[in-house]
Amino acid sequence: MKKITVWRPAITRICAILLILEIIFEYFSINAMAAPKTRFKDVPIDYWAYNYIEKAYTDGALDGTDIFSPEGSITYAEFVAMLIKTFYPDRLIKQFVNENEEWYAPYLKTACERGILTNTLSASMDYGNHAIYRYDMVQIIVKLLEDKCVVLPSRQQMDIAVSQISDWNKVQEDKYWQYYVANAYAMGIFDGVPGWKTFHGAKNVTRAEAAMAYVRVSEMVTAGQNDSRSFQIIFEGDWNAITVSGYKESIEKEFYTVYPRLWARWGNAAIPKIIHVYAKHQTEMGNAVGLKQAIYDEEQRLWYPYISICIEFANESPKERILSHELTHVVQNYISFQSTWWVENMAGYGRFRYCAWADKEYMDSFDFYDMPDEALLTWKYSPNDKCHWFLAYLDNKYPTTDTQYGLIDAIHWAIRRDELKTDGGIVQNDETLNQIVKQITGYGNIELLRQQYRQELINKTWAFNGFYGYVDNYLTENLSAVNNPSYPTIQEVKAYLSK
Numbered sequence: 001m002k003k004i005t006v007w008r009p010a011i012t013r014i015c016a017i018l019l020i021l022e023i024i025f026e027y028f029s030i031n032a033m034a035a036p037k038t039r040f041k042d043v044p045i046d047y048w049a050y051n052y053i054e055k056a057y058t059d060g061a062l063d064g065t066d067i068f069s070p071e072g073s074i075t076y077a078e079f080v081a082m083l084i085k086t087f088y089p090d091r092l093i094k095q096f097v098n099e100n101e102e103w104y105a106p107y108l109k110t111a112c113e114r115g116i117l118t119n120t121l122s123a124s125m126d127y128g129n130h131a132i133y134r135y136d137m138v139q140i141i142v143k144l145l146e147d148k149c150v151v152l153p154s155r156q157q158m159d160i161a162v163s164q165i166s167d168w169n170k171v172q173e174d175k176y177w178q179y180y181v182a183n184a185y186a187m188g189i190f191d192g193v194p195g196w197k198t199f200h201g202a203k204n205v206t207r208a209e210a211a212m213a214y215v216r217v218s219e220m221v222t223a224g225q226n227d228s229r230s231f232q233i234i235f236e237g238d239w240n241a242i243t244v245s246g247y248k249e250s251i252e253k254e255f256y257t258v259y260p261r262l263w264a265r266w267g268n269a270a271i272p273k274i275i276h277v278y279a280k281h282q283t284e285m286g287n288a289v290g291l292k293q294a295i296y297d298e299e300q301r302l303w304y305p306y307i308s309i310c311i312e313f314a315n316e317s318p319k320e321r322i323l324s325h326e327l328t329h330v331v332q333n334y335i336s337f338q339s340t341w342w343v344e345n346m347a348g349y350g351r352f353r354y355c356a357w358a359d360k361e362y363m364d365s366f367d368f369y370d371m372p373d374e375a376l377l378t379w380k381y382s383p384n385d386k387c388h389w390f391l392a393y394l395d396n397k398y399p400t401t402d403t404q405y406g407l408i409d410a411i412h413w414a415i416r417r418d419e420l421k422t423d424g425g426i427v428q429n430d431e432t433l434n435q436i437v438k439q440i441t442g443y444g445n446i447e448l449l450r451q452q453y454r455q456e457l458i459n460k461t462w463a464f465n466g467f468y469g470y471v472d473n474y475l476t477e478n479l480s481a482v483n484n485p486s487y488p489t490i491q492e493v494k495a496y497l498s499k
């Protein structure tokens with residue numbers, strides 16, 4: 001008896017639980033048939049941007065819990081942060097985080113480094129919490145694609161695309177935006193989006209539109225990044241006046257080998273990949289044998305660099321490889337930097353590292369020094385001394401790695417962000433520069449590093465033997481359509497030069 005009385009209520013309870021479960025299950029399945037449950041309450045499955053929002057969410061580009069607010073606006077900083085964290089995690093991780101700055105400082109700094117901001121870094125920082133305009137959105141997208149070496153539409157494709165924009169006359173009122181709006185339309189970024197035949201440049205971007213932009217950019221980057229056709233040399237001037245056989249061909253080869261390397265390390269969206277190179281007579285070049293100059297492109301608000309090579313010098317010294325030196329000036333593209341030594345020596349180093357000591361055939365006795373050599377020991381902050389070996393030392397000791405910038409790159413990007421205004425001259429007293437040096441090397445300034453380098457040469461605790469095994473080689477290897485450097489050693493170069 002006792003057993004049964006206990007058992008009966010138990011089985012009744014089980015039946016009741018099963019019944020409830022069944023009701024709940026039925027409720028859910030009826031509900032599911034009526035309207036499928038979506039990730040966000042305010043993004044129904046038939047919403048035009050549903051798929052874009054799903055993808056942006058699963059890729060980690062945009063977040064939200066329950067509510068996405070697709071029609072809500074997105075701020076300038078949020079839009080940039082969305083792109084930076086998904087397309088530049090390798091660069092974002094290298095930024096120093098300063099607790100006193102806005103949360104978005106590392107994102108905007110990375111975007112500034114990549115040349116994709118629509119204004120200076122400080123102006124963009126002030127503007128971070130404002131809703132972003134569609135004009136800004138298209139410019140940022142187009143610059144990001146340029147930075148990823150995606151080949152952009154032709155002028156003809158752009159002309160066809162703009163003929164379909166109903167308010168193109170409005171876009172034309174400010175010349176500056178035409179290039180970006182036309183490119184974005186020609187790339188089909190807005191295809192199929194309701195209402196996009198009218199651009200409405202001054203309207204704010206919604207979160208749904210931001211998700212759409214992210215997905216379209218993501219597809220284009222996946223399909224077309226690192227396109228080797230991005231790089232192009234255009235010969236101008238009197239190349240026939242250079243009589244050394246095969247000179248023009250060797251310049252062409254040097255360009256397609258060295259420029260992608262220089263660009264991969266120090267370039268960004270603001271540095272053109274199509275470069276005009278002029279052959280000019282000495283009379284047109286003053287004292288220079290090679291020149292980098294720039295003209296201001298009103299339409300893109302960019303300094304567009306071009307190079308000139310002296311015909312008489314090329315005929316006399318065809319193996320000097322001045323193109324690589326000038327191409328390093330192109331990727332520097334420093335606008336208002338005061339330099340007594342950095343600019344010229346870095347240009348020398350670009351040539352030294354990514355041409356002369358990258359591939360044996362570019363080697364010349366000019367680039368060969370025994371260590372220690374008096375010229376290396378006495379090097380001091382002048383524009384044309386033997387600093388390449390010191391810079392090689394710095395890259396060896398304080399390299400850029402997966403997670404942080406080395407000394408040379410940290411200086412370069414600080415100049416490009418307009419944070420560093422001078423190279424400290426002979427006295428090395430620039431506070432910003434010294435701060436960078438301290439942060440990365442622990443030494444108070446470059447001069448202390450130079451003395452250390454000098455001592456290491458004397459003690460023979462460091463010597464240059466080519467760039468094989470340098471930690472930062474990953475930056476300039478495995479580039480599309482460019483051979484990896486062969487990194488000749490001293491022994492190989494000696495043997496090559498004595499032939």
Ligand SMILES: [Zn+2]
Pocket residue numbers: 325329344347
């Ligand atoms: Zn120079």
